[in-house]
Structures are given as C-alpha cells and as structure tokens.
Amino acid sequence: MKDITIPGGKNAEKARKLMRVFSPLTGTELDGEYPVARSEEVQYAVEQAMAVYPVFSTTSGAKRADFLEAIGEEILALGEDLIQRAMAETGLPESRLLGERGRTVGQLGQFAAHIREGSWVDAILDPADPDRKPFPKPDLRQMLVPMGPVAIFGAGNFPLAFSTAGGDTASALAAGCPVILKAHEGHLGTNALVNRAIRLAARRTGVPEHVFQYVVGDGYITGRELVAHPGIKAASFTGSFGGGKALLQVANSRTEPIPFFAEMGSTNPVVVLPEAMAARGDVIGQQLVWSFTLNAGQFCTNPGLIIVREGEGMQKMIDAMHQAVLARQAELMYGKGIRTNFDARTQEMLQAKSVTLIGKGPDGGPLDGQATLARVHAVDFLIQPELQHEVFGPFSLIVICPDDDSLKQVLRSLGGQLTATLMAEERDLADREDILAELVNRCGRLVWNGVPTGVEVSPAMQHGGPWPAASDSRFTSVGTQAIRRWVRPVSYQNVPEALLPKALQSANPLKIWRRIGTEWTKEESGMRNQE
C-alpha cells in the first residue's frame, strides 16, 4: 500500500530532502527514505486538519471509540514487521517492544471505553430561576468541547507508546481533535508503519482521512512551523528540557498563544530513611539499581537521585548497590546523540566538586550505556544546583544527608519532579511527617516503597509535575485524564433544547453522568428551555 500521508501530493515529490534512519543495532543506515516536509506542506497538512475538524469533532463517542479500537487491531496486524523495525531503529530489546505494543493497544482501548461511556465531557446543568430577584437566573449548561487541530511531538525513547499512536495521539483523537504528528527522526520507519495502521483504521470505520497526518522535520524548523501555525490550537511534547522549553516559547509568542503541554523528564528523587535501610537496605539497593539501569536507564521516571538519611544499614545498602552495578551489563542506547549526551553528562557529574564514583558496570559496545553510580555529601549537593539536572541514561547519584536538617534542606532545594519515592517504614515518619508534604509539593506521583519506573496507564495516573518536569502541572500525559489537555469548557446559556449537544439535552439521551444542581445523576433533568 502506498504511504499516503506526506501532504502535498505528487507535486511534492520533486527535489525533496530525504531522511534515513541510523540503526544503533547494526551501526548502519536502514532501508527507507523519508521525505522532509516543506513549509507549504506543513501549511497543507494544517489546512486539511482544519477542514476535517468540524466533522470529526462532532462524531459520536461510539464512532471515535470504534476508530481507536481499530487502530489497535491494525497495529497488532502489523505483526513482526513492526517489532523488528522498532528494534532495528531503537536498539530496544524485543521483550520491551512487545510490552510497549501491548501498552499502546491497551491505552487505545482505555480511551475507547472512556469516550464510549461518555461522562468524561463533565456535563453540568444549572437550572434557571425566572423568579429570582432582582434579575432572573439563566439556564446554564456546561461541557467540555475539543479545541481544534493539535500538534504532537513523539518521544524518542518510546517508539510506540509515546509516539505515532501513543497516549498523546490516542487522547487527542478521543477528544475529537485532528492530529498532526512531528515524527521523531530516530524511528521514522516505525512511524510510517503505525501511520499506515491509523489510515487503515480510519477507512474501516468511516472516519475522515486527514484526522491523522505526520510530518518529517529537518532540524527544528518543521516542528516550530507546526506549533506556530494559527490553525493549531494546542500541542504536546515529550523529550528534552531544551526542546520542550524552546517549543513552549514558540507556542507562547504566537499572536494567539496556545496551550503547550511539555513533559521534559526529571531526576525522580528517592528518599531512603533509616528504619527501612536497617530492615532491608540490601534489597532496596538492588531494587534501585535495577530501576535506574533498566533499558539503559532511558526512562523519564529513572531514579537519578537517591537521597539517604544516614543511619544503620546505609553502608549495607550502598554495598549492595555497588555489587549490583558491577554486575549490570551495559545496554544499547537508542541513538548516537543520546549516548554522546549520556557520556558528556556523566563526566560533568563525576567532575563536579566532591562527587565520587562508587562504581561502573562492565563497558559495552560504542553505543552501550554503562551503569554508573556516584555519591556526594548533602553540603556539596546544595551548593551545586547543576547536580539536579537529569542525566538521561543508567546513572544515579546518592546524596548523603547526615541528619534530618540536611535532609530537609536537600528536599526543599529540589525542582519539580514527575515522581518522588519514599523508601521507609511508617515509624520512619513519626518525627518526619513534613517530608511527605515536601515531596508532594514537588511531584506529580508519590511512590511508597517501590520504584518510579513503570508508569501504569490508569484513570488515576498523574504523569506530569511542577516545572521543570512539565510545562503545566495540572495535566497528565498518561491515563484517560490526558484527554483533558485537548478540550475546553463551554457554557450554553438559555440555548433551545434542539440546538444543544446531546450531552446537555434535558432527556439525557446519552445516559451519561451529569451534575444537575449539586447532584451527580444519570436521570433526566426537569429543566426545559424554549423547545
């Protein structure tokens, strides 16, 4: 089947710049050439998205749910081709990619169920009171509506679950927003295959063709053009702090600024308290090394800071971590640039004042990330804010706090985080209750005696956090609540029944949960406008 997504049609085939993908697995360029979108093609893609928006935004939840489920089925139908291509492009192991495919299909299914049920539109009906003095109260009804065409930047480290048909795309399509994806240059072949699956699903379910399109960029120009285009009404991003911040500035400096949801990673502090260390320091140490080295540490939830309150069991924990690091085989990183950054950032950390290396795992191939563990005293950590910057890869820094005061100072110095973890016994918190509040103030997800890697796709998940972890801490990029990034509330005042969306009609034809006055109910409302 011909790949039909690159906008611009046949005229755009001439003298176009082509991208190829480098394989970290083979060390060679892979088959396949991917045309870079020209400015007029970005323009064309946005125009097409704008053209389909009125139809797509008003399709029923049931129809959009069918579409999302069909995308999942078409992704599975790609079979081994998809997994093999993703392995070649990212170097990630097969087991990890099979799991990621399951997650991708699963989250498409979760969004489908969410919109098929329908109550997510948060309908609120507030009855009129014509007799109210001095002025009558109007009939007011509010619900969430899709914002318009949106731009999405796929992540490099999750070629399936945070990319082409990943959580951002699934949530935007679920909301009724056409999507234009800026494809990640590291897995353009995987992207093209998944794009094909989306297109087939659209045809099967009768959804307009241009609800999903992608563009391939050259440098950063294409992505910036996309975010700057007046037809784009919101955008999301997963990746580096520099990239997220640069694109946020583009979004904010438009004539019409738009919401921009950047998830930019974090150091995910783990606080280890004395009673827990005394009871099971060796087990905690092994758990943490496993977590920060998994898949070469290429997770935004990687525990990169381990903040320890000195006490009995600390040395046992550090020794266990040391041994686990020495035994940890290096793993392939997903790109040359990622590996180069990892080396450079690790060196910066090890050359910082009073940071000492605890141990390194065995060296691997030229693109492998070597597990690395270092330590620093709280005093030296506090005077070097750069030690808080993320090292993307299998690196973690232990911060030793000799007393509760230094522990609290370290916690108060931390910026916003996606996650914060407490390794503790409940009695550890008897005199340190405020530690919990300090962590909650700084993170999107608090983990109790676990590891932060492994982000469950759940309606209760918060994957985001205060700056610099994310650009807007009120929203999540994982789980069904992620749909809220793509909608805005609209109030309908005294609008006749026949002109109201079904979700707001008095008879409640969709049978959804609605708030009428102060009650949540699925019942009809007694409210009647001019019918």
Ligand code: NAP
């Ligand atoms: P990235 O460099 O931030 O790139 C992500 C996407 O944004 C790509 O499509 C990239 O375009 C685009 N982009 C980046 N900077 C831009 C800018 N200034 N203007 C316009 N577009 C821009 O992420 P990456 O390539 O996946 O990895 C690089 C680093 O990101 C890692 O070393 C790590 O520190 C961090 N990272 C964080 C997370 C996370 O979950 N938060 C995930 C992965 C990586 P191109 O494709 O054209 O480069």
